[in-house]
Every structure is written in structure tokens, then in C-alpha cells.
Amino acid sequence: MKKTKNTKKPQIEKAYKNLDFLNSKDARTLRILSEYLYPKKQLEEEKVTNTIVIFGSARAPSPGELSNKEGRSKNHKLAEYYDATRILSKRLTEWSKNLNQEDQEYVICSGGGPGIMIAANRGASEAKGKSMALRISLPFENIPNPYVTPELEFEFHYFFTRKFWFSYLAKALVIMPGGFGTLDEFFEILTLIQTEKMKKNLPIVLFGKEYWSKLINFETLVEFGTIDRKDLDLFLLTSSVDEAYEYVISSLNSK
Numbered sequence: 001m002k003k004t005k006n007t008k009k010p011q012i013e014k015a016y017k018n019l020d021f022l023n024s025k026d027a028r029t030l031r032i033l034s035e036y037l038y039p040k041k042q043l044e045e046e047k048v049t050n051t052i053v054i055f056g057s058a059r060a061p062s063p064g065e066l067s068n069k070e071g072r073s074k075n076h077k078l079a080e081y082y083d084a085t086r087i088l089s090k091r092l093t094e095w096s097k098n099l100n101q102e103d104q105e106y107v108i109c110s111g112g113g114p115g116i117m118i119a120a121n122r123g124a125s126e127a128k129g130k131s132m133a134l135r136i137s138l139p140f141e142n143i144p145n146p147y148v149t150p151e152l153e154f155e156f157h158y159f160f161t162r163k164f165w166f167s168y169l170a171k172a173l174v175i176m177p178g179g180f181g182t183l184d185e186f187f188e189i190l191t192l193i194q195t196e197k198m199k200k201n202l203p204i205v206l207f208g209k210e211y212w213s214k215l216i217n218f219e220t221l222v223e224f225g226t227i228d229r230k231d232l233d234l235f236l237l238t239s240s241v242d243e244a245y246e247y248v249i250s251s252l253n254s255k
Contacts (some may be wrong), residue, residue, distance in 0.1 A: 035161035039134075039154050043169070046151050051109040051132060051169040052092055052248065054085060055185050056116025056176030058140070081176050081208055082119045088174065088207075088241050089123025089131075095249055097129050104130050106171060106252065111135065112153065114143050116176045121147035134162050163188065171255075172248045173204045175235075177211040193234055194227075203251035204235035205244045212237060 021027055043049075060078035089108050096106040110120040112133030124131035125147040132152040133145055136159060145153070156162035167189060175186045186206075192198035206212050221227040236247050 032158060032161060035156055035158055036164070039165055042151060042154070046130075046149075047103055048107050048130075048132065048152065049169060050106045050171045052096075052106050052172045052174070053109045053166055053170045054089060054116065054120040054174045054176065055111065055178060055182045056081065056085060056120075057178040057182060058111075058113045058115040058117060059179070060085075060115035060119070060177075062119070077211070078115075078177065081211075082116060084207065084241050085116050085119040085174075085176055086123040086126070088244055089120045090127045091123075091241070091245050092248060093124040093127035093129035093131070095245075097127065107132050107152070109134065109166070109170070110148075111181075112145055112148065112155075113138075114145075116178065118145050118147065121145055134165055136162055167192065167198065170202060171200075171252060173202060174244065174248070175204065175206050177208045190231075190234060194231055201251065201255065203248055205247060206235045206237045207239065207244055209237055209239045 015021055022030065057078060059075075060082040061075050062082050063079045066075060066079050092106065093104070093108055097104050099105045107130050108120055108124040109132040110117040112121075112135035117133070121131045121133060130149040130152060131147065133148040133154070135145075135153065135155045137155060137157050154165070163185065166185065170189075173189060175182060189198070189202070189204070193202060218232055222229050222232065236244070238244055238247070
């Protein structure tokens with residue numbers, strides 16, 4: 001007796017379930033859109049509409065990490081900025097929570113990585129507040145951040161979609177000492193404000209006079225006419241946590 005052949009066709013996979021397609025060059029637009037739509041949905045559910053964004057070096061150790069490490073002299077300054085970030089973040093979160101007893105009006109947002117970023121989330125956690133992290137897929141920054149509110153932790157593939165979410169909800173910005181990434185984020189925001197692509201009042205604190213004064217001679221930009229002197233008023237340069245705190249909250253209270 002002859003066996004009948006199974007003529008049933010294999011089920012065709014739907015395009016939106018096909019991982020080979022979704023990870024292909026042709027589906028890049030879908031991936032970009034996902035990095036906009038998923039955070040949007042999650043943030044709406046968590047009622048997050050305002051953030052205080054803190055940028056800074058992923059290489060900054062906590063003061064405790066220096067005790068048994070070589071290179072103490074090299075990193076002790078960065079450790080001081082780590083601690084300043086933690087304290088400032090904690091104070092801003094406490095202030096934000098007191099504005100509204102039902103919802104935390106301003107949520108600390110970091111890049112989700114180590115160093116200054118983890119210090120920002122840590123400070124918010126110590127104040128028993130929510131905090132947000134916009135991570136980027138990089139091998140050397142892929143470490144756990146136990147201080148982030150789980151529902152507000154996102155991982156991005158594309159830098160530009162991540163930058164969109166940094167700037168879109170930001171109502172204040174604190175720039176701690178950092179490297180290429182921090183400089184990129186700082187100057188992009190300044191450019192958006194200077195060119196009036198970003199029209200909202202955004203107080204910016206450039207924290208760490210010793211670091212920034214050695215790194216960038218802003219007066220040279222004025223001297224050569226590449227910026228106007230009034231452009232230097234777009235940010236506050238300080239090394240004081242108290243001054244940074246007062247500048248941010250006074251700017252936000254005046255809105």
C-alpha cells in the first residue's frame with residue numbers, strides 16, 4: 001500500500017515575527033520607529049513628562065572603589081564628581097517629590113551606564129524616588145544598574161533616538177566632567193538652543209570649573225567671533241553642589 005505524501009504547505013511566517021527580516025537593513029526604519037514608540041508608551045504609562053538629565057563620564061569611580069585601586073591620584077577627582085552627582089541627584093529628587101505628593105514631577109534621567117551615570121540614579125534611589133536610564137548597546141557599558149526604576153530603563157541601538165529622548169523631556173541639564181560622549185551631548189543641546197531649534201527654557205549646569213576651564217577656553221570662541229558673548233549665558237559654570245541645586249530649582253520654579 002502506497003503512502004500518501006503529505007501535501008500540507010509549511011506555515012508562512014508573518015513579517016513582523018521574522019527576526020531575520022527585522023534585523024536586516026531593509027527593516028531599519030521599523031527598528032528606529034520602535035525606539036521611539038516603545039519608550040513613548042512606557043513613559044506615558046509611568047506618567048513621566050519632565051526629566052532632569054545628568055550627563056558625565058562612565059569612568060568615574062565611586063569614592064569607595066578607590067580604596068584598593070591603583071591610580072588613586074588619577075581618579076580621585078573623578079570620584080569627587082561621582083559623589084557630587086549622587087548628592088545633587090538626591091537633593092533634586094527630594095525637592096521634586098515635595099512638589100507633588102501623588103506624582104514625582106521631575107525624574108532624574110541618566111545614560112544608564114557606570115560612573116557618573118550610576119551616581120545619578122543612585123542619588124535618586126537614596127531619596128526613594130523614581131529615576132530613568134537611557135542605555136546604549138556598548139560592550140564596556142553593559143553593566144547592571146540596580147538604582148534605576150525597572151519600568152524606566154531602556155536600551156537603545158541608535159544614538160540619535162536615544163538623544164531624542166534625552167532632549168525631548170528634559171527640563172534641566174547637568175553636565176558633569178566626561179569624555180567624547182559627554183561633549184557630543186552637551187554641544188548638541190547647545191546647538192539646538194543657539195539655533196532656536198529648541199525653544200524651551202532649559203537651565204544647563206556645567207559642573208566642575210577646574211575640568212571644564214582646562215578643557216575648553218570658551219573665551220577663545222568669543223574672541224574669534226565664532227559665538228556671541230551672550231551664548232555663554234546659556235549655561236552656568238560652577239563647582240558648587242549648592243549653587244547648581246539653587247540654579248536648577250529656581251529656574252524650574254519660575255516656569
